[in-house]
Amino acid sequence: xxxxxxxxxxxxxxxxxxxxxxxxxxxxxxxxxxxxxxxxxxxxxxxxxxxxxxxxxxxxxxxxxxxxxxxxxxxxxxxxxxxxxxxxxxxxxxxxxxxxxxxxxxxxxxxxxxxxxxxxxxxxxxxxxxxxxxxxxxxxxxxxxxxxxxxxxxxxxxxxxxxxxxxxxxxxxxxxxxxxxxxxxxxxxxxxxxxxxxxxxxxxxxxxxxxxxxxxxxxxxxxxxxxxxxxxxxxxxxxxxxxxxxxxxxxxxxxxxxxxxxxxxxxxxxxxxxxxxxxxxxxxxxxxxxxxxxxxxxxxxxxxxxxxxxxxxxxxxxxxxxxxxxxxxxxxxxxxxxxxxxxxxxxx
Amino acid sequence: xxxxxxxxxxxxxxxxxxxxxxxxxxxxxxxxxxxxxxxxxxxxxxxxxxxxxxxxxxxxxxxxxxxxxxxxxxxxxxxxxxxxxxxxxxxxxxxxxxxxxxxxxxxxxxxxxxxxxxxxxxxxxxxxxxxxxxxxxxxxxxxxxxxxxxxxxxxxxxxxxxxxxxxxxxxxxxxxxxxxxxxxxxxxxxxxxxxxxxxxxxxxxxxxxxxxxxxxxxxxxxxxxxxxxxxxxxxxxxxxxxxxxxxxxxxxxxxxxxxxxxxxxxxxxxxxxxxxxxxxxxxxxxxxxxxxxxxxxxxxxxxxxxxxxxxxxxxxxxxxxxxxxxxxxxxxxxxxxxxxxxxxxxxxxxxxxxxxxxxxxxxxxxxxxxxxxxxxxxxx
Numbered sequence: 172x173x174x175x176x177x178x179x180x181x182x183x184x185x186x187x188x189x190x191x192x193x194x195x196x197x198x199x200x201x202x203x204x205x206x207x208x209x210x211x212x213x214x215x216x217x218x219x220x221x222x223x224x225x226x227x228x229x230x231x232x233x234x235x236x237x238x239x240x241x242x243x244x245x246x247x248x249x250x251x252x253x254x255x256x257x258x259x260x261x262x263x264x265x266x267x268x269x270x271x272x273x274x275x276x277x278x279x280x281x282x283x284x285x286x287x288x289x290x291x292x293x294x295x296x297x298x299x300x301x302x303x304x305x306x307x308x309x310x311x312x313x314x315x316x317x318x319x320x321x322x323x324x325x326x327x328x329x330x331x332x333x334x335x336x337x338x339x340x341x342x343x344x345x346x347x348x349x350x351x352x353x354x355x356x357x358x359x360x361x362x363x364x365x366x367x368x369x370x371x372x373x374x375x376x377x378x379x380x381x382x383x384x385x386x387x388x389x390x391x392x393x394x395x396x397x398x399x400x401x402x403x404x405x406x407x408x409x410x411x412x413x414x415x416x417x418x419x420x421x422x423x424x425x426x427x428x429x430x431x432x433x434x435x436x437x438x439x440x441x442x443x444x445x446x447x448x449x450x451x452x453x454x455x456x457x458x459x460x461x462x463x464x465x466x467x468x469x470x471x472x473x474x475x476x477x478x479x480x481x482x483x484x485x486x487x488x489x490x491x492x493x494x495x496x497x498x499x500x501x502x503x504x505x506x507x508x509x510x511x512x513x514x515x516x517x518x519x
Numbered sequence: 520x521x522x523x524x525x526x527x528x529x530x531x532x533x534x535x536x537x538x539x540x541x542x543x544x545x546x547x548x549x550x551x552x553x554x555x556x557x558x559x560x561x562x563x564x565x566x567x568x569x570x571x572x573x574x575x576x577x578x579x580x581x582x583x584x585x586x587x588x589x590x591x592x593x594x595x596x597x598x599x600x601x602x603x604x605x606x607x608x609x610x611x612x613x614x615x616x617x618x619x620x621x622x623x624x625x626x627x628x629x630x631x632x633x634x635x636x637x638x639x640x641x642x643x644x645x646x647x648x649x650x651x652x653x654x655x656x657x658x659x660x661x662x663x664x665x666x667x668x669x670x671x672x673x674x675x676x677x678x679x680x681x682x683x684x685x686x687x688x689x690x691x692x693x694x695x696x697x698x699x700x701x702x703x704x705x706x707x708x709x710x711x712x713x714x715x716x717x718x719x720x721x722x723x724x725x726x727x728x729x730x731x732x733x734x735x736x737x738x739x740x741x742x743x744x745x746x747x748x749x750x751x752x753x754x755x756x757x758x759x760x761x762x763x764x765x766x767x768x769x770x771x772x773x774x775x776x777x778x779x780x781x782x783x784x785x786x787x788x789x790x791x792x793x794x795x796x797x798x799x800x801x802x803x804x805x806x807x808x809x810x811x812x813x814x815x816x817x818x819x820x821x822x823x824x825x826x827x828x829x830x831x832x833x834x835x836x837x838x839x840x841x842x843x844x845x846x847x848x849x850x851x852x853x854x855x856x857x858x859x860x861x862x863x864x865x866x867x868x869x870x871x872x873x874x875x876x877x878x879x880x881x882x883x884x885x886x887x888x889x890x891x892x893x894x895x896x897x898x899x
Contacts, residue, residue, distance in 0.1 A: 223849070226856050227858075230856045231853060233618055235625060235629055262687050262763075267842075271750075272752075274753065275753055277760050361855070385861075388861040495596070495858075
């Protein structure tokens with residue numbers, strides 16, 4: 172007993188030394204095979220890193236069950252793998268420890284409203300399989316201020332939270348647009364909103380989805396206007412460790428499956444009936460009636476049908492979590508509607 | 520032999536005088552302290568008015584105008600319009616009614632909430648038993664071991680038909696109690712060793728202890744938690760994960776140990792040198808001297824700063840919010856993330872604050888009693 176534990180301590184120390192001295196990333200994988208999928212199957216559950224509390228995207232409800240847009244993505248992947256939405260463990264992560272949690276293998280994937288950027292994709296060692304939500308930084312002002320575009324904010328005081336890219340985007344935009352402003356920097360969301368509502372600043376800036384959520388929570392939402400200007404691109408999506416293509420493919424096609432299901436009108440309510448009756452070849456391939464798309468992904472042929480039966484399609488997930496907090500479809504509408512950008516490659 | 524009988528008047532011949540102006544009792548106290556002059560009277564009246572206004576305002580807000588529950592709609596979303604229409608004139612305790620189980624137990628499976636509830640009671644029982652002097656002997660060790668095993672079995676489950684619950688689903692009050700109890704229970708013995716080591720004559724041990732204390736005290740707790748949470752996992756081989764809670768727990772133990780060590784060292788240094796010399800003269804070994812002569816006196820001396828540090832650390836455990844652990848305060852903050860409940864932070868913070876107050880006040884009162892009890896020989 173003692174022998175074993177001492178042995179493992181030495182092994183641990185040795186591995187730590189090797190990892191740090193040779194700068195060998197702990198997540199480096201040999202080509203071929205999927206260690207992540209193997210580990211998930213051996214464990215019997217998917218471990219998914221989520222936000223520790225963000226309205227609409229991931230938050231525990233009064234009973235302590237995780238709910239939200241990102242949470243449903245985790246559940247969808249779990250259903251694809253295990254045919255069981257409960258075979259997933261949610262690890263709440265903060266903005267500071269989310270990347271380490273993924274790098275060190277504490278979580279298998281992150282679905283945590285994380286912006287896809289070049290540096291995160293390359294030097295941090297991640298892959299962003301899909302963009303589940305197109306977001307961007309915007310401004311909200313009181314309607315009584317009479318401001319219609321962001322450029323009219325010259326000389327205004329703007330409430331902003333520190334730390335994330337929000338503050339940086341604001342400064343870069345202001346310099347480019349030759350707008351001078353006074354930043355009012357407040358850490359906590361609730362306090363910065365309180366300051367804005369109390370009139371300590373003329374405008375409040377954060378991602379448009381966040382602005383919509385804040386606006387809908389006010390006693391009189393009509394008293395606030397979200398300006399049309401969007402000053403940054405914030406494509407949010409799930410991310411996985413770089414180098415495990417099989418798992419990345421599964422996460423990517425889970426997202427595409429949800430989007431394509433909305434495009435073809437497959438919903439949680441009618442998925443059974445469409446599997447049985449719909450004659451369109453692509454629908455038959457998606458739902459596993461013909462072809463072996465599931466096998467190519469390494470999952471059950473009926474994987475997508477089960478996901479849709481449980482979580483609904485992309486539009487249903489959106490309507491369940493994001494529409495109630497006042498977020499419009501906007502750029503997240505299907506590509507078939509004007510301004511929509513959600514697009515899925517063909518299932519064949 | 521005296522001729523003074525019971526009925527003999529003591530002051531014969533003088534008249535009855537009026538009773539003196541009362542110098543004791545509440546009326547006299549009021550006259551002395553609050554209404555001793557016109558300025559004092561004015562200040563008393565103004566302050567009294569302000570206090571009564573504030574108390575009445577609070578009672579109005581917290582009780583008379585308060586809303587205690589709101590209906591849920593078909594989707595289970597709370598209808599908080601009634602609360603919002605108060606515009607701050609009354610408390611919306613409905614947020615506590617709706618969310619109290621989440622705040623107390625976090626994301627622990629709802630049907631199993633009785634388990635963390637029992638764990639909290641076990642912790643409180645453990646504190647009470649440990650505080651009673653009649654248990655201050657070897658029986659305390661098995662009591663702690665049995666209780667902690669029971670707590671572990673209840674929280675994790677997986678035995679006796681209890682479903683297994685992963686650590687990341689733990690939350691709320693049990694997390695706060697676990698972090699602070701284990702933190703202080705391990706940090707205290709560690710701190711005594713470090714304090715003794717720092718006063719040791721052996722240079723290697725002394726340097727080691729000084730370096731430990733100064734290194735840990737030189738960085739904020741938040742950066743230690745970051746190290747434990749963010750950097751440490753990167754040094755482990757893939758697939759090997761030390762529990763997030765355990766990592767935070769070790770960081771807290773190391774941090775509390777360094778601070779407590781300095782408190783204990785203050786006690787050691789306050790003892791007169793004669794105590795050490797007398798013990799040496801009696802031929803006691805180092806450990807006998809330390810255990811029987813030095814520590815009992817030194818620790819008794821530093822009870823107030825020790826409890827001060829204890830209370831501080833009980834509250835400092837809430838810093839684990841930065842690494843995504845739902846302790847009591849974080850669970851409270853997360854409860855008001857939901858849009859329906861945004862803006863009712865005051866009610867939630869009062870609820871959480873009351874729980875902290877109960878624990879910290881109990882610690883404070885107990886230490887006062889203990890101090891008076893143990894230092895009885897010094898009282899004059």
